[in-house]
Amino acid sequence: MADEVILLSVWASMFGMRTRIALEEKKVKYDYREEDLWNKSSFLLEMNPVHKKIPVLIHNGKPVCESLIQVEYIDETWPGENPLLPSDPYQRAHAKFWADFIDKKVNVTARRIWAIKGEEKEASKELIEIFKTLESELGDKHYFGGETFGYVDIALIGFYSWFGVYNKFGNMSLESECPELTRWAKRCLQRESVSKVLPESEKVTKFIFQRLGLE
Numbered sequence: 001m002a003d004e005v006i007l008l009s010v011w012a013s014m015f016g017m018r019t020r021i022a023l024e025e026k027k028v029k030y031d032y033r034e035e036d037l038w039n040k041s042s043f044l045l046e047m048n049p050v051h052k053k054i055p056v057l058i059h060n061g062k063p064v065c066e067s068l069i070q071v072e073y074i075d076e077t078w079p080g081e082n083p084l085l086p087s088d089p090y091q092r093a094h095a096k097f098w099a100d101f102i103d104k105k106v107n108v109t110a111r112r113i114w115a116i117k118g119e120e121k122e123a124s125k126e127l128i129e130i131f132k133t134l135e136s137e138l139g140d141k142h143y144f145g146g147e148t149f150g151y152v153d154i155a156l157i158g159f160y161s162w163f164g165v166y167n168k169f170g171n172m173s174l175e176s177e178c179p180e181l182t183r184w185a186k187r188c189l190q191r192e193s194v195s196k197v198l199p200e201s202e203k204v205t206k207f208i209f210q211r212l213g214l215e
């Protein structure tokens with residue numbers, strides 16, 4: 001029987017983008033279903049009763065929750081094309097460290113720029129520092145894992161589509177503050193798996209302005 005793969009997500013979610021990019025990298029056919037987080041479907045609530053969040057990957061009826069876990073699951077389940085995680089245990093641990101750093105630091109800080117009034121300035125400074133830490137980890141490598149696009153790149157790249165939001169609310173230019181990271185993001189966007197999934201920055205910005213009643 002052919003695999004049934006369903007992905008519940010939201011087009012603007014940097015977490016959902018991770019799973020979509022991984023599926024595209026592996027050339028896995030999947031049924032994409034857009035969720036409305038202000039009116040969650042019963043299917044989402046059934047498939048992710050603990051967190052009630054997207055993305056949720058449902059493979060032959062079995063839900064896999066949490067985007068980084070989904071990326072690893074996809075890598076293990078469809079091992080043929082484009083390995084996403086290193087096979088060497090130490091390199092694997094190193095990749096997971098940086099994906100964990102991204103999960104612990106980036107969204108929680110970036111969100112404060114646009115979602116919490118009065119925190120824009122402080123949070124913007126902190127986000128730039130976080131991105132500079134990632135720039136030094138990247139160094140002169142093409143991708144975080146070296147020559148091949150992989151797990152840490154997938155963990156981070158979705159946030160690039162939100163740079164417009166962070167710049168607007170933080171009154172800054174992340175592209176100028178973090179030129180190496182910007183060059184890396186544009187390199188990732190040359191991959192079809194990324195260009196097919198990442199929304200235009202302007203579309204995300206318009207979406208947030210509408211959600212916040214600013215236009």
Ligand SMILES: N[C@@H](CCC(=O)N[C@@H](CSO)C(=O)NCC(=O)O)C(=O)O
Pocket residue numbers: 010013014015037052053054055065066067068
């Ligand atoms: N650690 C998780 C985060 C998912 C998440 O925050 N999803 C958000 C939308 S994206 O910001 C979500 O589903 N929010 C709905 C809610 O909080 O009720 C992951 O990596 O999958």
